[in-house]
Amino acid sequence: MPWTQDHVTTVRKARLSKQRGGYQCDDVDRYLEHAVALMRAGREVPAAPVTGLRRSTWREGYSTDAVEALFSHIAGWQADLLADTGSQATTTGVLAPKRMYWTPQQLDWVRESNFRPARGKRGYAEDEVDSFLDTVLIAMTKGEELPDIDTVRFFPPRVGRTGYEALAVDKFLDDLKRLRPILR
Incomplete structure (x- = not known):
């Protein structure tokens, strides 16, 4: 295999x-x-x-x-x-659609993203941001489209909890929007 x-x-x-x-x-x-x-x-x-x-x-x-x-x-x-995905031709002779391929560097960039704690600044709940990043990584490893970044919304952290600095997360999301897969 x-x-x-x-x-x-x-x-x-x-x-x-x-x-x-x-x-x-x-x-x-x-x-x-x-x-x-x-x-x-x-x-x-x-x-x-x-x-x-x-x-x-x-x-x-x-x-x-x-x-x-x-x-x-x-x-x-x-x-x-x-299912032997290596074959591009289907049984009807029509070419199968190309699959997306996210590079290991792109996966590492998302996986290793770190955000500063929002001390005295506007912040997002850490668990919501982490959950979204998990969804992004799963889509990337499956060779799928990324979740819609323009519609994602994060809430402020609960009282007494730290969150991620909102500006750093927003910049990361802007960079993520520009990321493109390789089509095979």
């Missing part, structure tokens, strides 16, 4: 947000390590055991939505690879 280095890197460097009552981190980490080993060996990755994962009751665990999105992402890649 032709897993790429991008697949392996995306799974290895996945930043999963945490929440109270989420999946236990050890269980998820163990599955992801196993998946990476299988990818490197060029073998199929078994379906993720979401129903068999333990949940943290009192402590924080990985966000259920983030984990399930990553697991479905891996399953989607595998389905694409098994």
Whole structure:
């Protein structure tokens, strides 16, 4: 099975947000390590055991939505690879539409984006910004269009919580709008 280095890197460097009552981190980490080993060996990755994962009751665990999105992402890649997406021609002889390809540098740029805390300045809730960035990364790794950046809205952080500096996030979104994939 032709897993790429991008697949392996995306799974290895996945930043999963945490929440109270989420999946236990050890269980998820163990599955992801196993998946990476299988990818490197060029073998199929078994379906993720979401129903068999333990949940943290009192402590924080990985966000259920983030984990399930990553697991479905891996399953989607595998389905694409098994369907032999390398062939451009369909059975009718018509060329298949070109697929988007986001470069590893583009993925790293989004993944490694850091925003300053909004101390005394207008800010956005950190969890909302982080959730949006997760959505962007998932779309990029699937080779899909980015979510509509012009319609995204973030709320100020809750009282007593820090947020990201709004101007820095807005500048990042402007730069993200100009980002273009490679069509294959």
